[in-house]
Amino acid sequence: MGSSHSHYVSDPGEFATQATDRTDKGAQKKRKAYDYVIVGGGTAGCVLASRLSEDPSVTVLLIEAGTSHEKEIFTRIPLAFPRALRTHIDWAFESIPQIRASNRSLVIPRGKVLGGSSAINALIYQRCSPEDFEQWVNLGAAGWGYSDIQPYFKKAEQFIPNPRSPGVKADTYGADGPLKVGVAPEVSPIHQVLIEACEELGVEAVGDLNTDKGPLGASTFVSITDGKGTRNSLAVAYLPPSVLERPNLTVAINTTTEKILFEEVSGHEPRAIGVQVAKSADSPKFRVRADKEVLLCGGTIGTPHVLLLSGLGPKEELVKFDIPVIKDLPCVGKNYFDHIAAGPLAIRAKPGWTYDYLTAPVSGLLALGRWLFFGSGPMAALAAPGAAFVRTDDQRHVDLFSCWLGERVDIRDNTAGPKSPDLEILWFPLITGNMITPPPLGVHGITMGAMALKPESSGELTLKTASIYDKPLINPNVFESDNDWQVVARGVRFILRLARSETMQGILDPKPHSTDQSDIFWPGDAHPDLITDDEIRAYVRDHCLPIFHPTSSARISPTLETGVVDAQLKVHGVKSLRIVDASVFPTQVSGHPAAVVVAIAEKAADLIKADLSS
């Protein structure tokens, strides 16, 4: 599996020049140099490094703060992804206390490893809704419509068929790309029954969520697994030994980019000319030149953090931290959107239907052995094998969502169009707890999530200090808009009805009605027609969590008053600097975003290559 560590460099002296006090042209010229310097070896960064180094006449340096993925076992086992959270390969960010979430700080994991968040995520591969991209164009992102981006999904993909999922058709997908995608070889037995329960409630079962028709309906997820039960992170897919061996590509790990360096000539726009890196806060600083472009791929949190510390951001904030202003860019760190979920809803199940038995050490070890030797068994399954995507204004589902014990409130439609959902009902075939703290032993159940896909609430990222080594302040501003709460509350009632559907009888085992809010099966044990809005609200306040999909903190928009990059992903008012990652989404998408990040990076590589040849 993979290549040896010798493919990576981790001593900055090998690819950069130790910093001196001199900043003149002579000093700059003496620096080690590459044509393209890519900051962040995550989902997008791996794609760019691989595609740009296809041209042997250019040199590429990829700089990743985290380690290599190769020895990180939890980046490989699909079901075990939560084990990677809160380890050395997770930045483990937290929000500032959220007033509408009982003043809790909410966890925000992000991959700190080659492959980035694609190495620690839940492996769901979703192209989201074609209408999402039309909405992007309407917001001013010319050239990012569905017909522009769809070929790049296909370019990235290498479809792995699974005969047990005939609804997922090979011709929907690309065949020759680096990224292996397909339905995971193992799917938990309760998953198919949940789809049938959705059908009983009137939600159509669909063969595949990734077709041009859009994602409405209930289905099995396509995943980023390789057909042998292993995660195909973007580092595995795009940086195999054959790519790492290219003489024009250098991949640096365990190295933090502290800031971007600029050349300022009066009367001209500042030009990015390289970056400053270090191993840690106390170790020597090194500088490396970028002769063509600096490409920032630090993700929705890392990217605005580096921009602000480099002097690109709202002037008043930079001045507060004594950071010299290179360009006043008011939208850096703003428009931070994440999907928000009600909180994990545990529904009691009869033993034998779920994966909870794996928490017993012997069963867990046996399953691990099966995965190691055969690539099969529960460890090869996705933790979240499927979901239902619905619209809360769908008149066919009105009775499912509500009981109107309280005042009836209509939901504003923020979807990208009539074929796009605003609510996802997601299921896990075991008790997950909050994914960070393990659940109690000996309980059997499934965990369900109700996620608002097009939240109105947006937040911001600001500096805590002027050092890259201090985490920024992240305020997702959850439930600032009550509309978002209305969406997840409907999702909670939907879940309670699903748990009591005829199809689930004999499998799930909720009580007829309970008000015991101290039980881990609250509110799963509550009856959908008896639980009050106030009770749901209290539960959501205490348990809601953003679902690890932040976007848009450096978004594409035609002007610097409304966004950070133009439609070519070039930073407004600055030369030789592009951003390529989830931070450029003009707005949130109505599904899981990793596939979209990959397609953006594929298209960005073509934009950069086209600029070079013009």
Ligand SMILES: Cc1cc2nc3c(=O)[nH]c(=O)nc-3n(C[C@H](O)[C@H](O)[C@H](O)COP(=O)(O)OP(=O)(O)OC[C@H]3O[C@@H](n4cnc5c(N)ncnc54)[C@H](O)[C@@H]3O)c2cc1C
């Ligand atoms: C736990 C979890 C579960 C998820 N589940 C799913 C899912 O199932 N499906 C899905 O579609 N999406 C999922 N997501 C979201 C998805 O993985 C991300 O949206 C996507 O991977 C983001 O890609 P990116 O390139 O923007 O950022 P990342 O992949 O996070 O890459 C950013 C990289 O930049 C590096 N970096 C940052 N700052 C610096 C610096 N100063 N110097 C050097 N390097 C730096 C980071 O270490 C990282 O490697 C999940 C995310 C998480 C965390």
